[in-house]
Amino acid sequence: MAEDAEDIVARVLRQWQQVHPGLDTAPMAVIGRLNRCAALLQQASDAPLVREGLSRAEFDILGTLRRTGRELTPGQIARETFASGAAVTKRLRVLEGRELVARRADDRDRRVAHLSLTPAGEELIDRLIPLQLGYEQALLAGLGDDRQAELADILAGLLVLLEGRLGGLQP
Numbered sequence: 001m002a003e004d005a006e007d008i009v010a011r012v013l014r015q016w017q018q019v020h021p022g023l024d025t026a027p028m029a030v031i032g033r034l035n036r037c038a039a040l041l042q043q044a045s046d047a048p049l050v051r052e053g054l055s056r057a058e059f060d061i062l063g064t065l066r067r068t069g070r071e072l073t074p075g076q077i078a079r080e081t082f083a084s085g086a087a088v089t090k091r092l093r094v095l096e097g098r099e100l101v102a103r104r105a106d107d108r109d110r111r112v113a114h115l116s117l118t119p120a121g122e123e124l125i126d127r128l129i130p131l132q133l134g135y136e137q138a139l140l141a142g143l144g145d146d147r148q149a150e151l152a153d154i155l156a157g158l159l160v161l162l163e164g165r166l167g168g169l170q171p
Contacts (some may be wrong), residue, residue: 014028040141048135052128053098057130058091062100062117062125071104071114100124108112 009032013025042056049059064080065072072080078088092115095101100121106112117125140148 007033007036010130044139048128048131052124054128055091057087058095058124059128061088061095062121063129065101065115065117066122066129070118072114073114077115084163095121097145122135 008028008052012032013029016023016025016028046056049056054062060081061077063078070081072086074085074092077083077092078085081088083091092101092103096103098120099118102118104115104116105115106114143151
């Protein structure tokens with residue numbers, strides 16, 4: 001990877017310095033790059049999912065049900081996937097229509113639904129996870145293992161910090 005290559009955020013920072021010399025753009029250097037990387041990775045990393053007719057959000061629901069290994073309510077899925085209840089309900093309808101997720105009414109409260117993967121849903125997520133991870137690894141390969149680990153550690157620290165400061169603000 002070329003160390004001296006300039007990214008789009010560097011150009012934006014330079015432009016701000018021309019307009020407002022002395023302006024501290026350090027936060028923009030981090031957040032701007034995180035936002036740009038997230039947007040580019042979202043576009044690129046959804047390719048294997050699109051081939052299977054899944055959105056990232058639907059994949060996340062299937063993955064959540066698989067990795068927890070138990071039935072979950074829509075509210076639990078919303079918390080696990082950082083999505084709104086309405087968004088989860090909409091996505092679950094799609095996944096149920098494709099017979100990837102099954103719904104079971106609670107024995108005591110019929111308003112409560114318990115969701116699980118169907119055999120087809122389990123087969124799909126088990127087949128997709130290695131493909132998706134391989135694809136994501138290929139996207140990051142230019143960084144090398146050590147730099148990926150370092151970046152993961154830095155981002156984990158930032159995430160803990162932000163969750164502590166902003167976690168209470170989330171709906």
